[in-house]
Amino acid sequence: MKLELERIPVWDGVRSGSECYICDLMGEAERDAIAFYLGSSVMNPETRVRVNESGFCHVHWRRLITANKPQGLSLMADTHLTTTRERLQNSLSDLSRAKGRRATRAAVARFQEQLERREAGCLVCTAMEGRLMRYLFTTAYLWEQEEQFRSALLASKGFCLHHFSLLLERGREAVSKGRYDAFVGEMTRLETENLDRIAADLHWMTQMYKSENRDKEWNGSEDAHRRGVYKMTGRHRVIDPA
Numbered sequence: 479m480k481l482e483l484e485r486i487p488v489w490d491g492v493r494s495g496s497e498c499y500i501c502d503l504m505g506e507a508e509r510d511a512i513a514f515y516l517g518s519s520v521m522n523p524e525t526r527v528r529v530n531e532s533g534f535c536h537v538h539w540r541r542l543i544t545a546n547k548p549q550g551l552s553l554m555a556d557t558h559l560t561t562t563r564e565r566l567q568n569s570l571s572d573l574s575r576a577k578g579r580r581a582t583r584a585a586v587a588r589f590q591e592q593l594e595r596r597e598a599g600c601l602v603c604t605a606m607e608g609r610l611m612r613y614l615f616t617t618a619y620l621w622e623q624e625e626q627f628r629s630a631l632l633a634s635k636g637f638c639l640h641h642f643s644l645l646l647e648r649g650r651e652a653v654s655k656g657r658y659d660a661f662v663g664e665m666t667r668l669e670t671e672n673l674d675r676i677a678a679d680l681h682w683m684t685q686m687y688k689s690e691n692r693d694k695e696w697n698g699s700e701d702a703h704r705r706g707v708y709k710m711t712g713r714h715r716v717i718d719p720a
Contacts, residue, residue, distance in 0.1 A: 484616040491613075492630045497672075497705050498638040500645070503613050504606055504714035508541070511605040516547040520554055528601060529554045530561040535600035566592060606716045614645050618652035621661060632664065636672035640712035673709065680706045 487506075491499025519525040534542065542551050569589040576585040620627040637645060646662055653661045679702035685691050686699065 484612045485620065488613055488616045488620065489627065489630075492617075492627065492634050495635065497635050497676075497709055498641055498712065499634070500610070500613055500617075500641040501638055501708065501713040501715075504610060504716070507606045507609040508538075508602060508714060511602040512538070512541055512545055514605075515554065515601065516542060516545055516550040520550040526554070526557055530558050532599040532601050532604075533558050533562075533596070534602055535597060538600055538602040541602070562596060565596065603716050610644070610716060611648065614641070614648035615652045617645060618649035618661065621649075621664075622653050622657055632668055634668070635675075636669045638709050638712040639669075640715055642669050676702065676706050676709050 487503055488499075491503055494502065496502050515525070515529070533539075542554075545551075566589070569585070569592050572585040573582075573589055576582040617631070621631055622628075636642065642665070646665060649661050649665075650658060679697075679699040682697060683699040683702040686694065686696055
């Protein structure tokens with residue numbers, strides 16, 4: 479049933495003409511998670527417990543702020559800050575009482591370690607990660623199981639390098655052992671062809687700023703700088719707080 483649920487967005491993504499439809503799906507996943515935590519769930523005790531325990535990475539706290547839902551955010555931030563201060567109280571006391579260079583450095587190290595643990599496990603990142611793994615698995619699975627999907631995928635614009643790498647990794651679980659090397663080979667050729675395409679667009683874009691090319695056609699390269707960066711780095715990624 480889960481695979482059936484993921485087929486529709488993956489099929490829509492392959493047909494979208496995007497430089498990386500996984501990035502697009504991650505954008506949707508992020509928006510859904512932000513909307514969930516700022517919606518009616520904020521009044522759910524179980525949700526508040528999860529927020530108090532895990533919270534969000536610094537990027538997604540900012541996303542929550544810019545979503546402009548101050549009431550829901552204030553409710554979450556209020557209890558999360560209370561829980562955070564309770565957990566950090568001993569470390570803060572150690573910092574204030576520390577005497578001498580060695581003791582002070584040890585207290586600072588303990589506080590930093592505790593803060594790093596607190597900032598791990600962002601709820602939005604976790605939600606995105608789960609959907610990402612399912613989308614990647616579905617993509618690789620459908621490549622092997624459905625010839626029509628395979629043809630559509632090979633006619634697509636490929637992926638950003640980040641999601642391309644993850645797709646190859648996830649493909650080990652989704653594709654049968656006897657066809658995994660073929661999967662890697664076809665995906666690599668697809669990715670290389672599209673990297674070549676963007677490289678050509680980027681180079682032509684740089685040439686268009688020369689005076690002798692002022693009257694020439696852009697040939698669709700007007701946004702090559704943006705597409706090139708997205709192809710190299712990804713546009714919507716699960717955030718790694720580290």
